[in-house]
Amino acid sequence: MSSDSILTIKNLQFSYGARIIADGMDIDIERGKITTIMGPSGTGKTTLLRMIGGQVRPHAGEVRYEGKNIPDLNKDALLAARKSMGLLFQASALFTGLSVFDNVAFPIREHTQLSEQMVSHLVLSKLEAVGLRGAAELMPGELSGGMARRVALARAIALDPRLMMYDEPFVGQDPITMSVITRLIKLLNDSLGMTSIIVSHDVHDAMAISDFVYLIAEGKVIASGTPEELRQSESPWARQFLRAEPDGPVSFQYPATDYQTDLFASVE
């Protein structure tokens, strides 16, 4: 445990029926750093972010954010905690009925009593930070996927959160947008003094900007360390994942009955 951690997850348990998402997971996020949580798709990384945000209750374990255990908070305290968090959804989740400007202004208008002039000032500065000030009057439907994600990012940082979470920020982006977003995450983290958590299965871009990496599979942390430490790791999981080998501890085959049994069962 680091002395200056913003978020500590201890012995986390969660499952959707038979599908295990977390089975005694321990994660520690250090303040001011970029931490990446990596794992094969379908391991419930998004659910993990939702548990940090308090939208999903873990079955057991602690999610301690700035000293408060999120699952224990009542509604008001949870809302207060969320005000200092930002979450960039994989689907961007822009409000389709509002313009780009109004989307970014939404959290500001909801949580502050600022004058319209101040709101406009703030919104334009956030849009400028993601390089889309010129798109303020567009509607979300008119944006490309990459632009929509940047607008969503501007909206997520509108109230200067202390903890910023990114859910698969690199998925489905062209290489240029990908590097733009990578740079933005790094830039925002350093210039605004935020702490960042990236959930991803993209090895290279995430590793490039991360200070610390957790590798998870089957509900457990199977390797952790700085990117450099992980590359040197002898763990078979880490090797398979980081070198993108098709077979290893993570099987190519979805669990099934014996192939031959299946084949002959249909003949009978």
Add this chain to the structure above:
Amino acid sequence: MYSKMTEIAVGLFVAAGVVALVMLAMKVSNLGAFSDTEGYTINARFENIGGLKVRSPVRLGGVRVGRVNAINYDQNRYEAVVEMTIANGYDRLPIDTSANIFTSGLLGEQYVGLEPGAEEEYLGSGGVIELTQSAIVIEQLIGQFLLNSAE
């Protein structure tokens, strides 16, 4: 977030809804024509009121002057008691005014028709009309007609 046009459209919507309500109240219903509060009450006794109902009109020379307020049956005298509210403007009904129950048209609604008498005194609130003629009940008429033609 929303424009002036939206505000105006919603304003028009609410105004149109209120206009529709006012039209229903004033033009369609009896609220505009007559209300129970502004009037005085008189009673009339009938042997048979036929199809007269509460809220049936009361007419004086064909002009609507009031409406039936309540209908009761007096068990002591075996008569129906019809309580009517007459608008305050028509306060000079002589005490020997007579009341009949008429039908507008052959199958239309029934109403109380008042016929003013000649006395100098007027009916006040709670006054009773003594001269009444019951409703013509069509079944009785037909029965009498059949009886007569059979003879």
Add this chain to the structure above:
Amino acid sequence: MIEAIRLTGEAALRVLARLGRATLFISQVIAGLPMLLRRFSLVVTQLYEVGVLSIAIIVISALAVGMVLSLQMFYTLRDFGSEQILGQVVALSLVRELGPVLAGLLFAGRAGSALTAEIGLMKATEQLSSMEMMAVDPIKRVVAPRFLAGVLSMPLLAAMFSAVGILGGYLVGVGLLGVDSGAFWSLMQANVDFYDDILNGILKSVVFGIIITWIAVFEGYDAKPTAEGVSRATMRTVVHSAFAVLAFDFILTALMFGGR
């Protein structure tokens, strides 16, 4: 056999659970209503979406219904020589029954389905979820203003339906078929009671407004967050609202007009 009983029981439990969820949901929505007093602009926007955009279909349908009603009634009434009571017949049918019920059915089809689809899509595209993460309660911010706008719009639309329907009846009855204009209005006024007929009709439309909007926002909020889930929820809103309107119309009619 036992299997059949088990399945029936399961289905019954599912229906009960849904009803329970819907009730808890609406209580949360109602708890969010006072906040709207300070931010009435949210309701104004929704009054536009729910109310103003429904006017066209309400007015056109009402005109058509009033005209047809007048035409049909006229020939029947003429056989008895009492075509003067046309105004009364048209007005009473519209004010007591057709106004609230038809306006309710049209409202469910136009506004109810749109509400369900909108809220369902916001759920499917994680807009509601992201709102939660911005520490904004979507029930208060998204659902409550829509619910209030629906409940406020319905009686206004029903009143418009009745009024326009009567005008349509007047156009055909007096303008086309030659019923005396004076008799049309005066017999209507003599036989339509403000409290018994008009207020009861409005009361009906208020009840319908609450039920339809409740069903619509709940179905949207409870929809499976997929394209198929949203389209099913939209379909359910229209079907369930229609059943609910007809069932409650029967109950309310029995309560209001049954006593005579």
